[in-house]
Amino acid sequence: MAKSERPNLSILIVSALLIVIIVRLFFIQIINGEEYEQISRNNFLKEVLVPSPRGSILDRFGKEIAVSKPVLNLYYKTSSIDDLSEIKKFLVFDLGIRKEIVKKVLNKAAISSNKNKRFLIKENLKLDIIYKIESRSNSFQSLELVVDYLRVYPFNEVGSHKFGYLKSNDKRDFVYGSFLSTRLGASGLEKVYDSKLQGENGSRYLLIDSRGREVFSKVVSIDKRKIKNIPGQDLSLTIDIEMEKLIYDSFGDFNGAAIVHDIESGEILALVSKPSFDPNLFSKSMSTKIWKNLRSGSEKPLLNRAFLSSNPPGSIIKIVTAVAALEEGAIEEETEYYCPGYYQLGERKFRCWKKSGHGKVNVVRALISSCDVFFYRAGLSLGVEAYSRWLENFGFGKRVALPFPQRPGVIPDKNFIDKYLKGKFYRGDMANVAIGQGYLTINPLQASIMTSIIASNGSYPNLRITNDGENIKNENLSISEKTLMLVQKGLLGVVNENGGTGFDAFDDGQLAGKTGTAQVISKSSRKYNSGKFKNHGWYTSYYPFASPKIVVTVFVENGVSGGRSAGPIIKKVVKYYKNNYLNLKGESN
């Protein structure tokens, strides 16, 4: 650019841009001024919130576990136009809303510095109330009907621990007012997948005249604004909610936990903990009384027993004891121990559960009859170091790779012994852990993994509950074929042979498993095994024996015996599985 042209060109550009602005102002103020003045005198921009539904949680067959149901709520938003006493009258006398609630809401709104915030007056309105509001809402600026979404869990208590529940979104509510649809996942999968499930609310503006009617304007093209809310995404689970319901109901008066998983894919079909809570209670604001009951009720309904209760495994751990002893060469297939009903270790007598004794037993027979004496001796010749290594191989003392809070329990490894037992682990301690008592606790999910490993010839299952993760190849524990064969034979006998402890689940001869009893320690020996201090029952099993498909583990709190309390539940699950997955009609008994 030549020097002399520069200022002229600059002035030209400046003038051109100024003319654009001036023309625009001319249009706004002079051509359309009349219309803008109308708007400014009579009309208001009203922001209408468009909440979006949370994504559904679906089971493996697409059945709805958690859904967002549209409801209509009434909100209050400060407006300088409305007569407060008129609104009060309308709310209390016409709609029948409690005076205290109306007062509370109006007071809150009055002291709030945020004039755009909405305050919830009543949620999930009934039809007759909606009609009443509709017929009068035009006379009030500050009342607004908003479509909101209530979280509904059609199966109520069933499986609710892992699905979780919602809580109020305090940070957001503080700014925008409280909405059901913006509640946050507070626990379980609702929390883990919150960002996926949560939708994004939209809003739009309406031009409203002083009587609350929507008006349309040429100059303010807000009527064209689209509702831009983004609904949350659905979450598909591997769960079979009907199976869960069956299990939940089968517990009857008992409490406890049950897990069913597919051996090959690791998909969890059912994961039930009882007692449970109704997550529907959390979908709207809850009274403190209900909350207190849930939190500190004596049965601890919020506790997910499948992950969070770690108990002595009792006899089911004999599976690991047998595998470890055989693999480490502590016993052979032919090894036989004589059981007179007790085992004398130094000055202490370690009793077998059967006072009369089992006589001469080998490892298969010992598993079938759950002979304690055999496993005391097998455990003692195995030693704690090798034993805890095998416990670790089977996943005990470790978290399961699932997104839930867990209690992994303890195993008597070097860490534990050094930390809590001052490095001393006596032979008596070893005898105890070999039959699943003493310094060994597990949660029900870990028991399922153990059984799965046996059923699948040593493959460690990658348990999962959603379908979104990639398929990780199962890790293989190297256990010799012979050991597996012996243990599997024992587990088959437990259910199907006379004298087997799991006979209560006997059906078509294809179920294999192991029962156990976890002793509940009471300070007073008189209370032993009665009432609250009744022993817990374990039963972990797989089906069908010929080509194993599923593992079913049931833990019954105070169920006394795993066989008797959990056996019938397992039987029902297997029957259900046959009918719905294997397409075999129940052909047994």
Added chain:
Amino acid sequence: MARPDAKILMAGFLIMILSFLNLLFISDEAFFSSYAFKQLLWMIVAAVIFFVVSKLRLQTIKKVSVPFYLLSIFMLVFVLIVGEEISGAKSWISIGGFMSFQPSELVKISLIFIIAKFYSDLGAYSKSYLIKYVLGLAFFALPFVLIMLQPDLGSALMLLGISLSVIISFSYNKTIFLSILLIIVALSVPVWNYGLKDYQKERITSFIYPENDPSGYGYNVIQSKVAIGSGKFFGKGLGNSSQGKLKFLPEKHTDFAFSVWAEQTGFLGSMIIIGLYSFIVIYSLLFLNKIRDSFLQVLLFGLSSYFFFHLLINISMTIGLFPVVGIPLLMFSYGGSSLICGAVSLSLMALIISEYRDVNRLGL
């Protein structure tokens, strides 16, 4: 003795008076706690600045260019460390709890100074456009990055506009111009992805797609347009800003000060404001060719574009021609930093216009 050009100072004085009236009539608070009162205090400071600058000699101005630039860069770093965070950006240094200052405002002027100094130092013997471009962009890049770190999108854009207009007009070269344009387009993608905070993106997208607007920035623009439009030709009269008074319009004393002014005084009032600013800009541009000293030439051009860009962007914001990026109308919107920096620029422009003949004769 220098007698600063009276016409341009008069225009600035009128703008300040109108600004005061505007703030006074939209306020519903007691006078001594109102923005109008605070602005009045800043105007006294501005008057002192007018006086001090008029005593300066043009010869000394050039010498302060480098220290002035360094000082403003230092303050930009300083504000990142100790600055007060207001609505998500660390842009303010608080002075004694009552007043606060925005260093990004200062750097807009000091950048013009340093470019002017180096261009005039080079200008006599260097015909290399490339050197001018690289130097100009280097001086620009440092404060630009610091301002983006605050982050203050509006000020950063303003800096870009001013420096590009100066660099391009004083070292025009087609190839370089086009390649810079290309670089800016290429850079805008990573800046958008990593450099901008969500609320800033929201403002820009809400401008481009007003229906996709959850936070209501589009709402502001609609309210602003309603305010301006409802003023019609003569306005509703001072003190009758219904949109402003009913709090429909946020930021009515800063970013949207023009909107409530246009509502109260109509198209006529809008034209008075635009006229006063246009006068300052075009009047100073008219003198450009008469000045022989290139330092003063670049400085005058830069300061005049400083005024013009603020006018252009701010008013465009209020009438929906530009995204709401938080650019005040210099000396008219409430705010000490912009008033002081506006006053400094204006008195310098007045001084250059009145004294250029002496400089032409005697040299700097």
